[in-house]
Amino acid sequence: MADLRLQRNFGIAAHIDAGKTTTTERILRYTGMIHKIGEVHDGGATTDWMEQEKERGITITSAAVSCQWQFPTVNGKADANTKKYYFNIIDTPGHVDFTVEVERSMRVLDGLIALFSAVDGVEPQSETVWRQANRYKVPRIGFVNKMDRSGADFLNVVKQVKEMLGAKAVPLQLPIGAEDDFKGVVDLITMKGVIWDMATEGMTFTTIPVPDDMKEEAELWRAQLIEAVAEYDDKLMEKFFDDPNSITEAEVHEAIRKATIDLSIVPMMCGSSFKNKGVQTALDAVCRYLPSPVDIEDTKGINPDTGEEETRKADPKAPFAALAFKIMTDPFVGRLAFFRCYSGHLDAGSYVKNMRSGKNERISRIMKMFANKQNPIDFIEAGDIGAAVGFKEIKTGDTLCDENHPIVLENMFIPEPVIAIAVEPKTQADVDKMGMAIAKLVEEDPTLRVNTDEDTGQTILRGMGELHLEIIIDRMRREFKVEVNQGAPQVAYKEAFRKSIEHREVLKKQSGGRGKFADIIFEFGPADEEWLKANDGEHFQFVNDIFGGSIPREFVPAIQKGFQASMGTGVLANYPVENMKVRVFDGSFHAVDSDSMSFELCAKAGFREAARKAQPVLLEPIMKVEVITPDQYMGDVTGDLNRRRGMLEGMDSRAGAQVIKAKVPLSEMFGYVTQLRSLSSGRATSTMEFSHYSPAPNNIAEEVIAKVKGKAKVED
Numbered sequence: 001m002a003d004l005r006l007q008r009n010f011g012i013a014a015h016i017d018a019g020k021t022t023t024t025e026r027i028l029r030y031t032g033m034i035h036k037i038g039e040v041h042d043g044g045a046t047t048d049w050m051e052q053e054k055e056r057g058i059t060i061t062s063a064a065v066s067c068q069w070q071f072p073t074v075n076g077k078a079d080a081n082t083k084k085y086y087f088n089i090i091d092t093p094g095h096v097d098f099t100v101e102v103e104r105s106m107r108v109l110d111g112l113i114a115l116f117s118a119v120d121g122v123e124p125q126s127e128t129v130w131r132q133a134n135r136y137k138v139p140r141i142g143f144v145n146k147m148d149r150s151g152a153d154f155l156n157v158v159k160q161v162k163e164m165l166g167a168k169a170v171p172l173q174l175p176i177g178a179e180d181d182f183k184g185v186v187d188l189i190t191m192k193g194v195i196w197d198m199a200t201e202g203m204t205f206t207t208i209p210v211p212d213d214m215k216e217e218a219e220l221w222r223a224q225l226i227e228a229v230a231e232y233d234d235k236l237m238e239k240f241f242d243d244p245n246s247i248t249e250a251e252v253h254e255a256i257r258k259a260t261i262d263l264s265i266v267p268m269m270c271g272s273s274f275k276n277k278g279v280q281t282a283l284d285a286v287c288r289y290l291p292s293p294v295d296i297e298d299t300k301g302i303n304p305d306t307g308e309e310e311t312r313k314a315d316p317k318a319p320f321a322a323l324a325f326k327i328m329t330d331p332f333v334g335r336l337a338f339f340r341c342y343s344g345h346l347d348a349g350s351y352v353k354n355m356r357s358g359k360n361e362r363i364s365r366i367m368k369m370f371a372n373k374q375n376p377i378d379f380i381e382a383g384d385i386g387a388a389v390g391f392k393e394i395k396t397g398d399t400l401c402d403e404n405h406p407i408v409l410e411n412m413f414i415p416e417p418v419i420a421i422a423v424e425p426k427t428q429a430d431v432d433k434m435g436m437a438i439a440k441l442v443e444e445d446p447t448l449r450v451n452t453d454e455d456t457g458q459t460i461l462r463g464m465g466e467l468h469l470e471i472i473i474d475r476m477r478r479e480f481k482v483e484v485n486q487g488a489p490q491v492a493y494k495e496a497f498r499k500s501i502e503h504r505e506v507l508k509k510q511s512g513g514r515g516k517f518a519d520i521i522f523e524f525g526p527a528d529e530e531w532l533k534a535n536d537g538e539h540f541q542f543v544n545d546i547f548g549g550s551i552p553r554e555f556v557p558a559i560q561k562g563f564q565a566s567m568g569t570g571v572l573a574n575y576p577v578e579n580m581k582v583r584v585f586d587g588s589f590h591a592v593d594s595d596s597m598s599f600e601l602c603a604k605a606g607f608r609e610a611a612r613k614a615q616p617v618l619l620e621p622i623m624k625v626e627v628i629t630p631d632q633y634m635g636d637v638t639g640d641l642n643r644r645r646g647m648l649e650g651m652d653s654r655a656g657a658q659v660i661k662a663k664v665p666l667s668e669m670f671g672y673v674t675q676l677r678s679l680s681s682g683r684a685t686s687t688m689e690f691s692h693y694s695p696a697p698n699n700i701a702e703e704v705i706a707k708v709k710g711k712a713k714v715e716d
């Protein structure tokens with residue numbers, strides 16, 4: 001049994017282009033997993049294995065990679081105290097269309113390296129990632145990369161992390177040399193310098209005394225570091241005031257570790273992955289300060305039999321419980337389900353229960369991913385991450401467990417898809433293939449949704465953004481060899497109701513022989529606010545208030561099913577219904593003619609009638625937009641945002657530029673990037689992410705409805 005205290009599951013998250021892929025690559029190199037350094041720009045990086053990633057030079061899917069690191073070492077060399085640490089690293093994408101990838105990594109990780117560019121500092125996506133890490137309470141270390149670039153400023157990034165992310169960022173190092181001349185770091189705990197040897201591509205490094213001209217500054221920052229963590233250790237606090245020279249390295253490490261795991265501080269380090277500097281010290285910090293699976297809270301879940309909350313300990317002897325966080329189709333082994341094992345032990349070849357499908361499935365093989373290689377392992381235990389082969393049916397977010405100890409683990413937060421695109425197979429031969437391809441892609445990607453437009457019969461894909469859907473269609477073509485015609489991206493509107501009403505629907509059909517009869521009386525309208533709050537992510541509140549058997553109990557599920565199915569197509573413009581409440585309180589039935597089918601059909605007909613009376617409204621997605629622009633374009637940028645029905649929410653200055661925050665309807669944001677570029681001679685940049693759905697103004701709603709009702713097909 002492995003010592004769980006030596007296990008680290010961590011991710012590397014940052015804004016696009018901060019250097020995650022390069023850093024992961026260096027880690028694999030220094031841990032001996034790969035020999036040649038793959039550069040991102042030649043498409044040679046190991047974790048970016050998908051075709052599109054190679055072409056676009058961005059990381060789309062998070063790949064889990066395992067490696068081992070020797071720690072502690074003396075000048076990089078193992079001695080009697082050295083132990084072998086086991087790492088599972090998840091590389092997470094930086095593009096906002098793929099935040100769900102970051103989100104699901106956060107769910108299964110214990111710690112994070114938050115990567116920043118020393119030149120660009122805290123960027124919009126770093127803020128998004130930061131919020132996600134806060135949501136999942138992930139302890140983190142900051143790594144300021146690209147110290148070799150001109151304009152690199154470590155302490156300025158530290159300041160930004162404090163001011164913009166509200167974190168207590170505490171430097172553990174100071175850079176020696178800057179920009180082209182960046183050589184290494186002063187370690188504020190050992191009070192020694194570390195210089196990387198370029199002759200060995202940074203594989204080795206030398207320890208030197210703190211350079212004379214940095215001594216004073218280093219003392220100052222060391223005192224700040226100790227002060228920041230002293231409250232985590234009484235002895236340290238005492239020594240800090242009485243005799244700072246008697247403080248030992250071990251005491252400082254221990255206090256930093258406690259404060260980091262407690263989310264009180266973020267230790268800040270620096271380096272240049274590309275120039276092979278600073279990566280090993282960051283890995284030592286991962287071992288020292290980030291939590292192991294036994295340092296985090298026990299995993300929570302619900303026992304489906306009792307409805308009670310239960311926890312699972314990171315203990316191989318506890319019942320098996322795991323969460324599938326990524327499904328990937330691998331060209332060689334087929335479907336791989338990545339999962340985090342929270343507790344227990346699972347042998348390859350044994351069975352697990354999927355709590356969503358209710359099926360017991362045999363895991364034929366369990367794999368660990370090492371850079372480009374996949375190695376089968378005999379078993380997996382609490383605290384580890386692996387990939388299972390053999391599932392017939394599995395989706396991202398499924399809980400896998402021991403059937404004798406059922407539990408449903410807390411799932412991940414899945415953002416709403418806001419862009420829709422109509423697709424149709426190009427040829428008859430593509431028809432079946434397209435269905436299969438979409439089914440597979442939906443399994444892999446919980447932010448991709450699919451439905452059929454009832455009027456046109458077209459397949460509608462909904463996703464997180466234009467790039468997301470573009471990549472999905474590209475994957476259909478490359479991986480599944482399906483050719484499709486696609487419409488222009490459309491806003492994924494929704495529908496909702498303003499009013500609660502009562503309605504009676506009677507279904508009566510007599511066509512010779514046995515007829516159909518159902519009669520339902522129900523209250524219909526928006527879901528209750530409290531219910532929505534308590535049932536995060538749910539859309540349909542169904543209340544059974546039938547008394548005295550006016551409708552027999554066995555027909556109630558059919559009524560619920562009928563209403564549920566109807567929600568996919570609203571009455572205004574066929575958009576899905578955001579939320580609704582149905583409270584059935586009376587009705588009647590016929591001893592011969594009533595059956596489940598009658599009640600289901602009656603509910604469907606009832607939905608269409610009731611929905612019209614309940615004041616349906618069109619909801620449009622509102623995006624949170626952030627623009628960074630040089631001062632002189634401020635007026636033009638805000639004017640343009642106003643024309644796009646934007647609500648300005650704030651402005652502040654950051655590193656000599658203005659940052660404008662606004663909420664803007666997504667329908668007004670098509671082509672924005674191009675427009676912004678021409679407004680600002682290419683100098684302003686923007687990011688956007690989904691904020692919420694809000695009722696569209698009447699004129700806009702009328703336009704959208706007229707367009708949908710007026711056409712037979714989604715136009716190209």
Ligand SMILES: Nc1nc2c(ncn2[C@@H]2O[C@H](COP(=O)(O)OP(=O)(O)OP(=O)(O)O)[C@@H](O)[C@H]2O)c(=O)[nH]1
Pocket residue numbers: 014015016017018019020021022023040041057058059060093094095145146147148149271272273274275
């Ligand atoms: N000068 C310098 N360039 C770097 C450094 N690290 C990464 N780069 C370069 O920055 C660019 C982006 O690096 P990536 O590693 O692809 O960044 P990423 O964060 O993985 O990017 P995405 O996957 O697109 O989110 C590449 O051209 C790298 O060579 C560094 O330390 N110094």
